[in-house]
Amino acid sequence: MTALPASPAEFRPNAPGRLIRLSLERTRIEIKTFFRAPDQVFFTFLLPVLFVVIFSTIFSGEIEGPPGVEKVEFSQYFVPGMIASGIVSATFASLAMTIAVEQHDGLLRRLSGTPLPRSAYFAGKVGLALFTAFVIVVLILAIGVVFYDVSLPTDPKKWAVLAAVFLLGVATCSLLGIAYTRLIRSSSSAAAIVQPPYLVLQFISGVFLQYSQVPPFLKVVAAAFPLKWMVQGLRYVFLPDWVAVDDYGGEWQVERVLLVLGIWLAVSFVLARVFFRWNRGYTG
Amino acid sequence: MTPALSARGVRKRYGDLEALRGVDLEIEPGEVFALLGPNGAGKTTFVEILEGFRARSGGEATVLGVDPERGDLVWRSQLGIVLQSAGFFEQLTPDEAVAHFATFYPNPLDPRRVVDMVGLADKRSSRCKDLSGGQKRRVDLAMGIVGDPELIFLDEPTTGLDPQGRRQMWEVVREFTRLGKTIVLTTHYLDEAEQLADRVGVIIAGQLVEVGTPRGIGGRERALARVTFALTGNLAGRPLPETGADTATRDGRVTITTATPTAVVAVLARWAEANGEPELPALAVSRPSLEDIYLAMVEAADGGEGREGDDA
Numbered sequence: 117m118t119a120l121p122a123s124p125a126e127f128r129p130n131a132p133g134r135l136i137r138l139s140l141e142r143t144r145i146e147i148k149t150f151f152r153a154p155d156q157v158f159f160t161f162l163l164p165v166l167f168v169v170i171f172s173t174i175f176s177g178e179i180e181g182p183p184g185v186e187k188v189e190f191s192q193y194f195v196p197g198m199i200a201s202g203i204v205s206a207t208f209a210s211l212a213m214t215i216a217v218e219q220h221d222g223l224l225r226r227l228s229g230t231p232l233p234r235s236a237y238f239a240g241k242v243g244l245a246l247f248t249a250f251v252i253v254v255l256i257l258a259i260g261v262v263f264y265d266v267s268l269p270t271d272p273k274k275w276a277v278l279a280a281v282f283l284l285g286v287a288t289c290s291l292l293g294i295a296y297t298r299l300i301r302s303s304s305s306a307a308a309i310v311q312p313p314y315l316v317l318q319f320i321s322g323v324f325l326q327y328s329q330v331p332p333f334l335k336v337v338a339a340a341f342p343l344k345w346m347v348q349g350l351r352y353v354f355l356p357d358w359v360a361v362d363d364y365g366g367e368w369q370v371e372r373v374l375l376v377l378g379i380w381l382a383v384s385f386v387l388a389r390v391f392f393r394w395n396r397g398y399t400g
Numbered sequence: 401m402t403p404a405l406s407a408r409g410v411r412k413r414y415g416d417l418e419a420l421r422g423v424d425l426e427i428e429p430g431e432v433f434a435l436l437g438p439n440g441a442g443k444t445t446f447v448e449i450l451e452g453f454r455a456r457s458g459g460e461a462t463v464l465g466v467d468p469e470r471g472d473l474v475w476r477s478q479l480g481i482v483l484q485s486a487g488f489f490e491q492l493t494p495d496e497a498v499a500h501f502a503t504f505y506p507n508p509l510d511p512r513r514v515v516d517m518v519g520l521a522d523k524r525s526s527r528c529k530d531l532s533g534g535q536k537r538r539v540d541l542a543m544g545i546v547g548d549p550e551l552i553f554l555d556e557p558t559t560g561l562d563p564q565g566r567r568q569m570w571e572v573v574r575e576f577t578r579l580g581k582t583i584v585l586t587t588h589y590l591d592e593a594e595q596l597a598d599r600v601g602v603i604i605a606g607q608l609v610e611v612g613t614p615r616g617i618g619g620r621e622r623a624l625a626r627v628t629f630a631l632t633g634n635l636a637g638r639p640l641p642e643t644g645a646d647t648a649t650r651d652g653r654v655t656i657t658t659a660t661p662t663a664v665v666a667v668l669a670r671w672a673e674a675n676g677e678p679e680l681p682a683l684a685v686s687r688p689s690l691e692d693i694y695l696a697m698v699e700a701a702d703g704g705e706g707r708e709g710d711d712a
Contacts, residue, residue, distance in 0.1 A: 127506040129473035141503045145492070152491035152527070222483065229451065229481035230547070231473040232504040 129231050135239075138232060142240025147247055160210065164202040164252045165259060171198065171324075172264040179326070181358040188355060191264035195256065196350030197323035200343060202252035203285045204314055207245040211293035212310045215241065216300040219393070228394035238388065242290040249286050266354075274353045277370055281349035284377040288342050291384035298391040317343045327351075327363040342380040349373040402465060404429040404551055404582040405450060409459035412445050412606075419445045421606040422459065429550075432573070432583045434593035434614075437603035438698055443586050444484075444555070446603065450584070451481055451553055464551055477505055480549030482540050484556050490529035494520045497528060498542045505547030517575070518542045519568045533560040541572065551582040558592060570595055590690045602694060604701040618693035625661040629654055629668065630682040634675050641671040653682075661685050 128134070151157055175190035218224050227237060260266030269275060300306050318324060320334040321344040330338065338344040351359060352368035360368045405427040412420040419442045427433045437443040448454040450461060452468035452475075461468055466475045489497040494515050502508035515524050518538040523531060528539060537560055545552060554573070558566040566589075573583060573596055587593055593600045594614040601611040610617055631638070631652045640647060645658035658664045665685065672680050688696075 127474055127477055129477065138503065141500065145489075145496075145500050148496075149489065149491045221488075223488070225453065226481075226483060226543070229453070229476065229479070229483070230501060230504045231477040231506075233473060 127231075130233055135233060135236055138236035139239030139243065142232075142236050143243030143247075146240045146244035150244060150248070160206065160248055161252060161255060163205065164198060165255055167201065168195075168198050168256050168259050168264075172260070179359075181356070181362070185358045186356060188359060189265065191260065192266050192354060193326070193359075194324075195260055195266055196354050197318075197347055198256050199253050199282075199350050200285065200321075200346040201318055201323045202256060203249045203282065203346065204289050204318070204343060206249040206252055207242075207286050207289035208293040208296070209310050209314050210248070211241050211245055211290055212296045212300065213306045215294060215297045216306040216310075217303040219297060219300075220303040224394050234392075234394065238291075238294060238392075241294065242287060245290045245293075246283075246286050249282070253282065269353055277349055277374075278353045280374055281346055281353070281377065284374070284381055285342065285346045288377060288381045288384045291381070291388040292342075295384065295387035295391040298393065317341055320344075321347050322363070323347060342377055342384075345373045345376045345380075349377070402429075403427060403462075404431065405433075405461075405463050405584065407446075407450070407459065407461045410446065410449060410456050410461055411458035412442070412449065412454070413457040419606055420449075420456075423603070423606075423608045425601060425608060425611070427582060427584065429582050430577070430580045431599065432577055432585065432597045434597035434600045435584065435586045435603060436588075436590070436593060436600055436694060437586075441603045442606040443603050447553060447555060447584065447586055451479070452476075477547060478550040480544040480547055480552040482544035482552065482554045482557055484559070488528055488536065488539075490527065492528055493525050494528060494531075494539045494542065495524045497539060498546050501543045502546045507548055508546050509548050511542075511546055514542045514546045517545075517572055519565070534562060534565050537561060538565070538569070541569065545572070545576065549581065551584070552576060554583060554585045556587055557585065558587070558589065566592070590694055594690050600690075602697055604698060609697060609701060614690055617690070618697060620688060620690070620693050623688050623693075624657045624659055626684075626686050627656040627658060627661050627664050627668070628682070628684050628686075629680040632681045634677045635672060635681070638675055641667050643667050 150160075171194045172191040175194065178187040178189050179193055180187050215224075224237075228234075257266070257268065261268065269278070296310065300309050317338065320330055320338040321327075321341070322330055322338075323343070327335075327344075327347070335344075348364060348368065349370060351363065352370050352373070357368070360366060403426040405425070407423050407425045409422045409424060410420055411418070411422055423442075423446055425433075435443050435447065445454065449456045450463050450468055452463075452471040455469055463471070464475065464478055466472075471479075489500070492500065495512060498515055499511040502511045502514075512524070515521065518541050520535060520538050520542070523535055528536065531539065537557070541554075541557060544554070557573070558569050561569060570592070573585075576583060577596075583596075585593070585596060597614055599611060600614050600617055601608050602617070603609070612618070615621055631649070631654060636652070640649075640654065643656060643658070643664045645656045645660075645664055647654065647656045649655075656664055665680075665683070668680055672678065
């Protein structure tokens with residue numbers, strides 16, 4: 117507590133120090149609230165784990181490359197897709213649904229009646245998404261390594277790309293989830309509106325199948341969205357180079373992956389600013 | 401002195417429906433103002449416009465010198481808003497939720513003290529989802545005041561509270577009044593308005609039809625008193641004395657409406673005594689309550705007036 121009350125003129129609500137402090141405070145509360153609902157915790161982490169187990173069990177074969185190269189186990193092949201899928205579910209899907217509920221039950225109105233900056237609210241949501249996505253990635257890798265012979269990259273450059281794709285993916289998909297809430301008209305319809313685009317994109321971006329099997333015209337569609345690029349960047353991290361020839365026509369194009377994700381981050385930031393509404397009851 | 405709140409000709413239209421038809425109001429700093437009105441009369445719409453949650457269709461408004469449509473976060477830091485039904489931090493305890501809200505404000509009150517003030521000391525560590533409706537209402541209040549606001553909007557603060565809880569809420573409101581804060585309150589309880597408010601305003605069908613002190617509104621101070629008693633015992637069937645006032649007898653009960661109740665009672669007492677009944681049975685002298693005045697206003701305005709759809 118400060119000894120002297122500051123006059124309103126001295127109060128700078130968007131001062132950087134205050135934004136950082138409130139972003140951390142919002143993140144702390146989001147994570148605390150998340151862990152106090154055990155069913156939510158369980159299902160958030162259960163789904164990616166189930167995917168890894170089911171895929172690794174059903175597709176137990178190998179992908180053969182050109183003569184003379186090492187084969188790739190399916191369990192290894194699908195790790196990047198599982199990670200990308202886990203990131204999208206922890207960010208886009210989860211945020212769109214929880215924010216829609218908060219919008220419709222009035223929690224956002226309550227917050228919007230306070231001097232909390234909107235960006236700190238976003239930061240708290242992204243902070244929670246970052247945290248859950250990180251746990252999901254660690255779980256996927258741990259189960260893969262322990263039970264399904266998944267091998268981790270040794271090249272530090274690949275770890276750096278993993279970190280970059282993870283952070284760009286989390287930030288972009290979180291902001292898209294925030295923007296997407298504009299389409300959700302009631303909290304009961306949230307899941308029905310959120311799931312379709314995310315499921316369709318998973319298929320055409322090659323999360324559940326080899327990208328070489330996706331028809332060319334759907335590849336064009338997939339390339340317009342970030343998920344395809346996340347998968348591509350993550351495949352570079354976990355798969356040998358010859359897979360890029362099959363799936364992406366030659367090179368991994370890591371620089372291009374990062375560039376596209378960077379552009380998407382900027383776009384999604386703008387979309388979130390434009391489409392997000394504190395208050396659905398607000399009639400302008 | 402600059403008013404804490406001012407509205408001039410505030411209008412709100414939803415399509416063809418005029419929810420507010422030009423409301424004028426000024427509230428002074430340090431005043432407690434209660435807004436009364438039936439559901440759907442435009443009360444909530446008016447308050448939401450002042451809170452910056454809704455845009456108005458016409459007119460001028462300032463709250464703490466700022467147009468609510470242009471209110472920034474500095475403005476927000478001086479307001480406390482206690483909403484009627486808003487999303488809740490089900491998984492947090494009252495202490496945690498109030499302390500969390502305190503971090504948003506430049507000069508908050510001590511969150512634990514605020515939780516004590518609203519009477520939740522023994523529930524401070526329970527999850528909010530396990531609290532009763534009335535206890536949640538107290539958390540609402542605590543979250544609304546922890547920022548030490550200059551002006552507090554209270555939307556039906558005691559709905560769902562037991563009598564003891566209501567008195568505790570009133571005490572909290574009075575404590576803020578003593579600190580010179582301005583309070584705008586909507587309520588359905590007329591005793592609450594009478595207890596707390598310096599002035600009350602009645603909104604009916606989108607218009608502020610009356611503004612005045614709880615004692616004076618609607619000509620209540622000048623209103624005639626009613627003297628009532630029963631014609632039982634020795635008084636049964638006796639002719640009534642001449643009092644010069646409007647007298648009605650119904651089911652053995654006499655009601656005399658008068659500007660001079662003391663004189664009327666004196667005449668009646670002598671008459672009863674003479675008839676062998678030293679005590680007038682069931683004697684009562686009353687003035688119309690705020691509720692009588694309010695209900696009369698609502699009834700007078702009733703009939704064919706437009707109603708607002710989404711106002712609760």
